[in-house]
Amino acid sequence: MDIQVVDHPLAKARLSTMRDARTDSAAFRAALQELTLMLLYEATRESEVAEYPLHTPVAKTTGSRLAAPPLLVPVLRAGLGMADQAHRLIPESQMGFVGLARDEQTLQPTPYMESLPAELSGQAVFVLDPMLATGGSMAHTIKLLAERGATDVTAICTVAAPEGLELLAESGLPVRVITASVDERLNESGFIVPGLGDAGDREYGTV
Numbered sequence: 001m002d003i004q005v006v007d008h009p010l011a012k013a014r015l016s017t018m019r020d021a022r023t024d025s026a027a028f029r030a031a032l033q034e035l036t037l038m039l040l041y042e043a044t045r046e047s048e049v050a051e052y053p054l055h056t057p058v059a060k061t062t063g064s065r066l067a068a069p070p071l072l073v074p075v076l077r078a079g080l081g082m083a084d085q086a087h088r089l090i091p092e093s094q095m096g097f098v099g100l101a102r103d104e105q106t107l108q109p110t111p112y113m114e115s116l117p118a119e120l121s122g123q124a125v126f127v128l129d130p131m132l133a134t135g136g137s138m139a140h141t142i143k144l145l146a147e148r149g150a151t152d153v154t155a156i157c158t159v160a161a162p163e164g165l166e167l168l169a170e171s172g173l174p175v176r177v178i179t180a181s182v183d184e185r186l187n188e189s190g191f192i193v194p195g196l197g198d199a200g201d202r203e204y205g206t207v
Ligand SMILES: O=P(O)(O)OC[C@H]1O[C@H](OP(=O)(O)OP(=O)(O)O)[C@H](O)[C@@H]1O
Pocket: 075, 076, 077, 078, 079, 100, 101, 102, 103, 107, 109, 129, 130, 131, 132, 133, 134, 135, 136, 137, 138, 164, 190, 198, 199, 200, 201
């Protein structure tokens, strides 16, 4: 499985803001948006482009745009904090949604929402979720996509745990991972260490 760690100094600075327990919700969401921009920038680096003729005020030249914009799929709640920024960068993309809440005892994802196109053959998909912990939520989401024919899925996460990366690698699911950090481990409660806490709670408050 292809794993790319975006460790640009500016990405590290935004991730540090998110990790800091003193960062309030508004500053956390702002740092997540800026980090999302950097992760998307790397995720699209090798994307195919289509060229088209255009006129500048001075001369004729060739323009370029993404040949096949990916479907964007934020995983609710925490992935919602990445959705608008990703959509600003790739405005021609469609967006689907998956809602999952991890059971605090079993650590299994409980699905509560799913809004995805029925047919995804030949369609690249970017899944947006700040946290890849056990990997259960991401694996569940990619299975939904693969059932619809997707074979080109990119998981875009701010922080990944080795345990979650291993689960995805062993699942055989069609996925590559773009993350700003591979952290040390999961603790006994399934939280990433050092991590940043519960991303959804830090963005939107505790429910
Ligand atoms: O890799 P996993 O062990 O499955 O954990 C990761 C999931 O946990 C968090 O969501 P959570 O269930 O806390 O829901 P929330 O976004 O509504 O807070 C996070 O946003 C991921 O979706």
